Amino acid sequence: MANQTQQMIIPAESILPNRLVIVPITGKPMFPGVFTPVMIRDRDDIAAIEQAISSDGMIGLVLTRTEDVEQATGDDLHTVGTAAKIAKRINLPDGGYNIFISTVKRFRIKKILHTATPIVAAVEHLEDVNDTSDEVKALTRSLISEMKQISENNNLFSEEMRLNMVNIDHPGKIADFITSILNIDRAEQQRVLETVDVYERMELVLVHIKREQELLRIQKRIQSQINEKIEKSQREYFLKEELKAIKQELGMPTDSKSGEYQRLSEQIAELDLKGEVKEQVDKELEKFNLMDPNSSEFQVTRNYLDTIVSLPWKEPERRQVDIGKARSVLDSDHYGLEDVKERILEFLAVRKLRNDFKGSIICLVGPPGVGKTSVGRSIAAALGKEFFRFSVGGMRDEAEIKGHRRTYVGAMPGKIIQGLKIVQTRDPVFMIDEIDKLGVSYQGDPSSALLEVLDPEQNVSFRDHYLDLPFDISDILFIATANTLDSIPLPLLDRMEIIRLAGYIDEEKIAIATRYLIPRSLERAGIGKRQVTYTKKALRSIANDYAREAGMRNYEKALDRIHRKIARSIVMEEASPPFKLDVPDLERYLGKPVFV
Ligand SMILES: Nc1ncnc2c1ncn2[C@@H]1O[C@H](COP(=O)(O)OP(=O)(O)OP(=O)(O)O)[C@@H](O)[C@H]1O
Ligand SMILES: [Mg+2]
Structure with a gap:
């Protein structure tokens, strides 16, 4: 009887058997002092549990060395594990068990007695060493406070965990508990399990805690960076929406800019530009896309691109000159002027044989009202070409012909480009009126600009200042008019084929x-x-x-x-x-x- 009473007050640990049925675990090691359910599905494990229950209800939980063992034998196991008491068993419909175990104490395998299912080992139970020194107490305190910090910043740690920690009495158990809830890999956890010296164990755990804190800090920083980005883009989004709403309220076009860009880039793509021109225009378009729609630069660039888009870049189709038709058009528009008509038809015949109009300039000379302008118009009609007329009488500034650089406020292309924009073909008839009344001034010589326009060597790639791109104007048929020849600059006069219109009786x-x-x-x-x-x-x-x-x-x-x-x-x-x-x-x- 006395013996029995004695046995009853002896704690379970001290009567732990030296022979244990081993259940291998593949995940993470189990630490002493835990009450937990475990699912048993594996056939080997079922057999082990049955054997344990049929004797003393004790099992040894030992971590396998590697994670991916299918059927563990004694050789696959670590040597330190945890002894556990099976408190309850629930049968599952599929033949497995749900058991509740209470882990008790560390043990070391001394010898595998039975290496295959169920594994049985002779074991030696391990006491925590050095559990009460002052250093250990001090370490315990810092461990708990560090852990508090972590758990406060991390909602993965429940209130229950926190309470648990404070209520555990032995420093060694606190270290075990913290190890089991920290995110540490299995080998590290096993190392903690194997460390019997409590001081050493706590040091190990402290390192893991520090690492965890570091991770949390990084995580937090990343989180706040992400939040910041999200907040910024949300803020921008809301402001833009608000702006849109305000504009709508004021009846202003809402996203005119992207619309404009869309339109211009489509129109430019349709032009099918090549080489330098394409490069320049694309660059300009991209610049435009980045501009503030309220800046003056935006307007300037838009006007520029609009000009580009409205020019006839397409190669003109070559048409045969019909001399007979030309004759009848000239006849029906004008009375008399036989020699003039003859000269014009000769001129056309030569061009027909050469099959182009390059470098050909007619100059119609005669007193006012003799029909110079109207003959010119008639020539265009005879050739089936567009007609554009501008006067250079009194013109002093070469910019009127070649345009202003875009840097000037209100800059515009010159007359040639303006004309092409109007006629919408690259091979019209251009009439330059009053070429004998051309002025000269300090703002550049319009006659030299005109010479450039008329020179077949240069006008294949005519460069208007505003456009700042080469444009082929060599297909234009130029007709100049003058009242006298005296005041026409000689270099110009040399280029032209003079046709005189005398007065009428x-x-x-x-x-x-x-x-x-x-x-x-x-x-x-x-x-x-x-x-x-x-x-x-x-x-x-x-x-x-x-x-x-x-x-x-x-x-x-x-x-x-x-x-x-x-x-x-x-x-x-x-x-x-x-x-x-x-x-x-x-x-x-x-x-x-x-x-x-
Ligand atoms: N031979 C002609 N047959 C029919 N109409 C003519 C003839 N000559 C002149 N005209 C008419 O006379 C008017 C004046 O001619 P136009 O304007 O062509 O003269 P112009 O030589 O260009 O004069 P200016 O030097 O003043 O510009 C026009 O209406 C034109 O149609
Ligand atoms: Mg005239």
Whole structure:
């Protein structure tokens, strides 16, 4: 009886058997002082558990040396493990068990008695050494405070864990507990398990705690960096949305810039540019994309790109010159001028044989009103080309021809590029009016700019200052007009083929007036074609008494004045058509003769 009582107060540890059924574990080692459920599914393990239950209910849990052992034998095991008591067993439907174990104490395998299922080993139980020294107490304190720091910053550590830690009485057990909850790999944990000296064990654990703290710190830093980034982009997003909303509220276009960029880049892609031009334009486009839409630079660059987009970059299609058709167009537009028409047709014939218009400049010379402009227009019509006319009379600045550099405020391309933008083809007829009245000034010589434009050597890659890109203008047919040849700069004169238009005699004037000017003037005044007729004497009188000149300019003006007055009298119902005008009627409309 006495013996029995004695046995009852002896703690379980001291009656631990020296022979244990071993259950190999592959995950992480188990430390003493834990009560935990364990699933047993493996057939070998089931057999081991059954054998243990049938004797004293004790097992030894030992970590395998490597993680991926399938059927562990005695050789695969570490030598230090933990003895555990099976407190309860629940049978699972699949034949396995859920057992509750209470781990008790470390042991060392002295000898494997049975190496295959179930493994049985002779063991020696291990006491914690050095558990009560002052150093250990001091270490315990710092261990707990360090752990507190970690657990406060990490919600993986539950309140229960924290309480647990404070309530454990033995320093060695505290070290074990902390090891089991820290994220340490299995080999390190096994090392802690094998360290029987508590002071050493605590030192080991302290190192792991420090490492864990370091990890947490890094993790925190990364987290805050990420948060910062997210916050920044969210802030930007909200501000942009707000801006959009404000703009919408004010009726401003919301994302005009990206829209503009989209439009321009599509249009530019369609131009199919090549080489230097493509490179430059693409660069400009990318710059544009990065600009602040409210900056003045943005407007300037947009205008520039708009100009690029609106120019005719496409190679013109080569058309055959139809001399017969040209002849009939010239004839139907102009009376007389036989030698002029002849010269023009010769000129066209030569170009037809050469199959291009490169380097060809016609200069029509004659007094005002003899039909220079209208012959030029007629040439364009005869060739089926677009017509653009500009005057260089009084021009002093070469920038008017070659443009301003883009750095100037309000810079624009010169007349040549402007004209191409309007006609939208690269091979139009350009009329340069009043080339004899070209000015000279300190702002650069327009005549040398003009020379550059007309020079077939240079105009293949004409460089407008504004555009700052080579543009091929060699397919343009230039026609210049002048009243005299005296004041045309010699280098220009040398390049041109001169065609003279002399003045008209009265008979010619009467014919031109009858066939061309009167019908056109009547139309301009809104009067029917046959409602106004003239006697021949009246027509001659206009030429002699009112418009005594080589050309038809004043003659045409006189007719316009007459017709406007007639139109007025018709509207006022003072008179009604038809009107037949003779010499005495003229004074009523034109006043007293100018020339007597
Ligand atoms: N031979 C002609 N046949 C038909 N119309 C003509 C003829 N000559 C001149 N005209 C007409 O006379 C008017 C004046 O001609 P245009 O404007 O072409 O003269 P211009 O030589 O260009 O004068 P300027 O030197 O002043 O520019 C135009 O309406 C033109 O159609
Ligand atoms: Mg003219």
